[in-house]
Amino acid sequence: MISEKLKIKILGNGFVAGHLKKHFSPFLSENIEKADIVINTVGILKEEKHTFEDSHIEYVKKLIPKLKNKKLIHFSALGSQKNHPSKYKHTKAEAEEIIKESLKNHAILKPSIILGEGQKLYDDLKRFENMPIIFAPKMKVAPVKIETVIKKIEEIIQNDLTGEFELCGNEMSMKELFGEVFKSFNKKPLIIEMPKWYFGLMLPLLSYFKILTKDEYLMIEDNICRRKHG
Incomplete structure (x- = not known):
């Protein structure tokens, strides 16, 4: 059981943050200052209003000074890697490194695709629901339910766990x-099922119709856990 006195601040307004705010509603803090635990879900999948650099790296740099004596639970991404061709994966890895160097009391979550009500994948594919043929990239994934993610966060809080956690x-x-x-x-x-080169060949057309960005194309690769977690 989570202590009733514990206060949690959830950062972000996306699909994951919405589920977390609903689940942890009795514990929510109005601001970071009064919180014991800060859960950072801030991030983007496409550069539109904001860049990957601003959303993943600069945001974390500005957040860290506010986290003295607090625990940070940070959402990163499975397969994040410095110098990855994908700016999304590179900036996620950069943010992880900054957190590890700056905070002792942190837990970094690295999920595969998170499934649940409001997931963007459903909206993206809804556009093509009446198409007779659909092309899918050849890659393995390990979708994890939002309920499983919440369960892991509860475990981290209850047992004061730190470190890195892949979720699949x-x-x-x-x-x-x-x-x-x-x-x-x-x-x-x-x-x-089509290989990556096919989507590379079609990228100018797919980008024009806002179906696939170059960065999303660069992330066409297996997205599965290296090890199993309970």
Whole structure:
């Protein structure tokens, strides 16, 4: 059980933050100053209003001085890696390094695709629900339910855990994941698995229609855990 006196500040306004704010509503703090634990979900998948650098690195740099004597639970990404061709993965790794160097009391969560109500993947694929044929990138993923993520956060808080935690569900192909999403729309298109080079060839067209960005293309690779966590 989480102590009733504990105060949690959740940063961010996205799909994950929404679920966390609802689940931890009895413990929410109005500001960082009064919080015992700060959960940072701030991040972007595409550079539109903000850059990856600003959202992932500069934001963390500005946050750290406010976290004296507090625990930080930070959402990063599975497969984050410095100097990765993808700016998303590179900046996520940079932020992790800054946290590790600056804070002792931290827990870094590195989930594969998080599934739950409001997940962006459903909105993205909804645009194509009436298409008879869909192309999926050839890659493995390990989608994790938002409930599993919340359970891990509770475990971290209750046991005062620190370190890095990869979060994965059952491994499947992206083709299989697309099939599950279309099934939720009561649709069953023909889904064809295609290699990365195909999406590279089609990138100018896909970018023009805002279907796939260059950075998303660079992230077409297996997104599964290196090790299992309980």
